[in-house]
Amino acid sequence: MSVRPIIKSDSPTLRMRSKEVKEITPALQRLLDDMLETMRAEPGVGLAAPQLGVLQRAIVVELPREEEEPLSGCPIFLINPAIVEANGEEERAEGCLSVPGYMGDVVRATQVTVEGLNRRGRPVRFKAQGFLARVLQHEIDHLDGMLFLDRLTSLAKLRKLPPEDGGWEYA
Numbered sequence: 001m002s003v004r005p006i007i008k009s010d011s012p013t014l015r016m017r018s019k020e021v022k023e024i025t026p027a028l029q030r031l032l033d034d035m036l037e038t039m040r041a042e043p044g045v046g047l048a049a050p051q052l053g054v055l056q057r058a059i060v061v062e063l064p065r066e067e068e069e070p071l072s073g074c075p076i077f078l079i080n081p082a083i084v085e086a087n088g089e090e091e092r093a094e095g096c097l098s099v100p101g102y103m104g105d106v107v108r109a110t111q112v113t114v115e116g117l118n119r120r121g122r123p124v125r126f127k128a129q130g131f132l133a134r135v136l137q138h139e140i141d142h143l144d145g146m147l148f149l150d151r152l153t154s155l156a157k158l159r160k161l162p163p164e165d166g167g168w169e170y171a
């Protein structure tokens with residue numbers, strides 16, 4: 001595993017749509033492991049392959065153990081993820097490892113059902129709510145070339161953070 005550089009929001013790569021993964025290869029599994037290590041090094045709570053410059057539909061999400069959510073402290077790898085059901089709406093602050101130093105209030109579904117393939121290529125389907133649901137929606141947006149900045153209803157929803165304020169809430 002190795003830490004790779006994270007692409008920032010001025011890169012056109014982050015605005016492109018990622019390709020469906022057709023085959024689970026050792027190279028893809030290495031990419032997933034590197035995504036996890038890179039995310040943990042920041043630290044962040046999620047990372048999408050395009051943030052490492054790879055336009056493949058793959059994400060990783062890992063909430064800190066102290067979060068009161070099921071699956072906290074355990075990495076979730078998802079290949080070709082899709083939201084098949086979404087309910088509720090909530091506006092909360094979120095940040096992005098590709099947009100360092102900023103947080104913004106974004107409206108997201110409070111509960112989602114997600115389908116995809118796990119690290120071994122087996123189909124998975126699960127329900128997520130709250131913070132986990134938010135991070136999943138944020139990462140899946142990355143696969144469609146969308147950043148949380150695009151979902152702000154006004155620029156007043158964006159806040160600049162002091163440089164020393166690096167947070168695990170980045171995704």
Ligand code: NI
Pocket residue numbers: 095096097098138142171
């Ligand atoms: Ni992000």
